[in-house]
Amino acid sequence: MEARLKMEHQEKLHQEEISQMKMRFFINMSHELRTPLTLILAPVQEMLARCSERWMRDQLKYVERNANRLLHLVNQLMDYRRAELGVFKLSVASEDAFQVVKENFSYYEKLARHKGIEYTLVSDLEGKKVLVDVKYLELIVNNLLSNAFKYTESGNITVKLSEEEGYLLLQISDTGIGIPLDRQKRIFERFYQLDDSHMGSGIGLSLVQRLVELHHGKIRLDSSEGKGSCFSIYFPQDRSAYSEEEFYTPSGEKEVTLHSTNSKEMYFFDTEKPDYESADSNEGKRGTLLLVEDNDEIRSYLNSGLSSLFTVLQASNGQEAVDLLKDSEVDIIITDVMMPVMDGIKLCKYVKQNICTSHIPVIMLSAKTDIAAQMEGLQIGADDYIAKPFPLSLLISKIQNMMRTRMRILEKYSKTMEIEPEKIAFNAMDEELLKRAIEIVEKNMDNTEFSTEDFAKAMNMSRSNLHLKLKAITGESAIEFIRKIRFKEACLLLKEGRYNIAEISTKVGFNTPSYFATSFKKYVGCLPTEYVKRPKKGEG
Numbered sequence: 001m002e003a004r005l006k007m008e009h010q011e012k013l014h015q016e017e018i019s020q021m022k023m024r025f026f027i028n029m030s031h032e033l034r035t036p037l038t039l040i041l042a043p044v045q046e047m048l049a050r051c052s053e054r055w056m057r058d059q060l061k062y063v064e065r066n067a068n069r070l071l072h073l074v075n076q077l078m079d080y081r082r083a084e085l086g087v088f089k090l091s092v093a094s095e096d097a098f099q100v101v102k103e104n105f106s107y108y109e110k111l112a113r114h115k116g117i118e119y120t121l122v123s124d125l126e127g128k129k130v131l132v133d134v135k136y137l138e139l140i141v142n143n144l145l146s147n148a149f150k151y152t153e154s155g156n157i158t159v160k161l162s163e164e165e166g167y168l169l170l171q172i173s174d175t176g177i178g179i180p181l182d183r184q185k186r187i188f189e190r191f192y193q194l195d196d197s198h199m200g201s202g203i204g205l206s207l208v209q210r211l212v213e214l215h216h217g218k219i220r221l222d223s224s225e226g227k228g229s230c231f232s233i234y235f236p237q238d239r240s241a242y243s244e245e246e247f248y249t250p251s252g253e254k255e256v257t258l259h260s261t262n263s264k265e266m267y268f269f270d271t272e273k274p275d276y277e278s279a280d281s282n283e284g285k286r287g288t289l290l291l292v293e294d295n296d297e298i299r300s301y302l303n304s305g306l307s308s309l310f311t312v313l314q315a316s317n318g319q320e321a322v323d324l325l326k327d328s329e330v331d332i333i334i335t336d337v338m339m340p341v342m343d344g345i346k347l348c349k350y351v352k353q354n355i356c357t358s359h360i361p362v363i364m365l366s367a368k369t370d371i372a373a374q375m376e377g378l379q380i381g382a383d384d385y386i387a388k389p390f391p392l393s394l395l396i397s398k399i400q401n402m403m404r405t406r407m408r409i410l411e412k413y414s415k416t417m418e419i420e421p422e423k424i425a426f427n428a429m430d431e432e433l434l435k436r437a438i439e440i441v442e443k444n445m446d447n448t449e450f451s452t453e454d455f456a457k458a459m460n461m462s463r464s465n466l467h468l469k470l471k472a473i474t475g476e477s478a479i480e481f482i483r484k485i486r487f488k489e490a491c492l493l494l495k496e497g498r499y500n501i502a503e504i505s506t507k508v509g510f511n512t513p514s515y516f517a518t519s520f521k522k523y524v525g526c527l528p529t530e531y532v533k534r535p536k537k538g539e540g
């Protein structure tokens with residue numbers, strides 16, 4: 001008997017080890033699956049956006065729907081691991097739970113219409129504050145609703161939110177296939193499924209249970225086979241149910257780790273038409289992008305989608321990008337976060353802290369799970385980020401918007417005589433640079449020998465760098481920049497009427513009045529003599 005007990009014990013340990021190994025395997029795999037899934041979903045969306053043929057659209061919708069399902073499962077696995085690792089630290093606050101539930105409820109409205117299910121939200125808590133961690137609440141609602149729709153073919157699904165004896169009560173009921181009594185306990189176990197006729201991982205409910213436990217709440221299940229199921233979740237409303245650390249503190253830090261993988265963008269791709277212009281509708285490529293991504297396939301997919309619209313330079317890590325930046329003019333950088341050799345954060349830091357590149361906008365691409373990295377990126381000056389997976393159309397729209405904004409600023413700048421650093425510079429560093437540049441040109445206003453060489457020297461930059469930099473910020477070369485400031489001064493002096501044209505031409509650094517006059521005409525559109533006669537602004 002002793003020997004048998006020992007063997008049983010050994011056997012149990014062995015089983016546990018195997019189960020742990022399985023879990024680890026699934027979780028590692030789930031990470032690996034996200035990249036190819038992104039690469040399936042993104043092109044499918046592109047195709048859907050362009051395809052108008054009915055049969056083809058239907059096929060693509062199948063692919064899309066199922067890829068989305070897979071993504072959902074992968075995200076569930078990752079959420080589960082994060083709950084296991086204690087990443088989901090409870091952060092309870094007084095919140096409008098109704099709003100949160102309503103928003104998550106609405107994600108399924110389309111599906112309900114599609115399946116012909118009567119779908120209702122009932123609550124008397126509208127606008128009322130209750131104690132809850134909204135991230136937990138969202139995850140729970142999403143998982144329960146996704147199950148309700150999975151296991152219900154007709155009838156109705158109801159979400160109810162109420163308060164009951166010191167608890168916030170969330171009920172999600174359906175008229176689906178139901179769960180036999182003898183199985184009801186087991187469905188909360190991880191990987192447990194009643195049958196394999198439905199796509200699933202058997203993780204959703206164990207995640208829900210884990211989250212409810214962490215929230216010090218309770219779950220009740222009422223279900224009968226063939227009739228339907230009702231899941232009731234109770235969230236304690238008594239403050240004493242939570243420890244001091246479990247209340248939300250506005251440190252900002254926590255918010256970051258609390259984000260779930262399964263946010264709506266993750267499983268609800270927008271397949272509506274893209275709102276970007278295609279290359280055929282305009283005069284060709286606009287601008288140069290530097291695409292930094294270590295995954296060859298993703299990079300080449302993005303490249304193929306972007307290269308018809310922009311000139312695309314590619315780098316497979318931050319260091320390669322830095323090397324490329326040294327001798328190419330780049331309008332926008334698009335970079336992944338996690339990369340070998342030099343990651344996206346370091347690259348962004350380099351770009352933003354280096355005077356030669358600080359004007360270049362940076363868009364970061366990162367997995368939802370890298371929220372901390374995203375925040376870091378934004379803090380060090382990244383201009384935007386996009387969570388993976390994303391439809392290509394979104395990235396294109398963002399790039400085009402950025403370029404358009406920039407173009408508008410430059411256009412406006414080129415039409416005025418004013419140089420206002422705070423209006424045209426991208427950031428404090430560029431603003432500082434422009435201010436210094438203006439100061440130097442003003443100091444040399446009457447210096448007829450003042451060359452771009454001297455200008456660069458005074459700026460502590462090489463001539464080509466100064467040229468690139470000014471071109472990038474103002475859209476004009478160093479010479480044009482100097483001219484602009486000189487002619488602005490000339491205009492002022494002409495209007496003042498204290499000096500004659502010959503005097504003014506020396507005051508603004510021209511050797512001869514005739515050269516001044518011809519240049520002035522080219523720049524301002526009329527001769528200095530004509531300019532004097534023109535009515536001043538506001539006088540006519």
Ligand code: ADP
Pocket residue numbers: 147148150151174176177178179187188192193194195199200201202203204205206228229
């Ligand atoms: P799955 O990914 O398989 O849906 P879950 O952990 O979410 O995993 O659920 C475990 C099992 O519980 C499911 O396989 C299903 O058999 C059963 N189940 C969950 N929700 C419902 C429901 N609303 N109606 C009927 N059966 C359900």
